[in-house]
Amino acid sequence: MENAQKCPVCGVSIVNDKVFFSSGSTGTLARLQARVCQFAKQPGCINTDEDKIGEVTAVDGYLKP
Ligand SMILES: [Zn+2]
Structure with a gap:
């Protein structure tokens, strides 16, 4: 995927400001x-x-809080 980044800390992939969690769901x-x-x-x-x-x-x- 183009523009895909992976946060080495959180372990999630970010593509065009959309977050792909390890669970398979996506979010902001x-x-x-x-x-x-x-x-x-x-x-x-x-x-x-x-x-x-x-x-x-x-x-x-x-x-x-
Ligand atoms: Zn992170």
């Missing part, structure tokens, strides 16, 4: 951030561009 960068990247917090995570991630909503599985 915001959802990836909410469910994986914010917990991983490792250097090398490619999903750290807030402009691309946009707003993370409750639907994405993340509620601010």
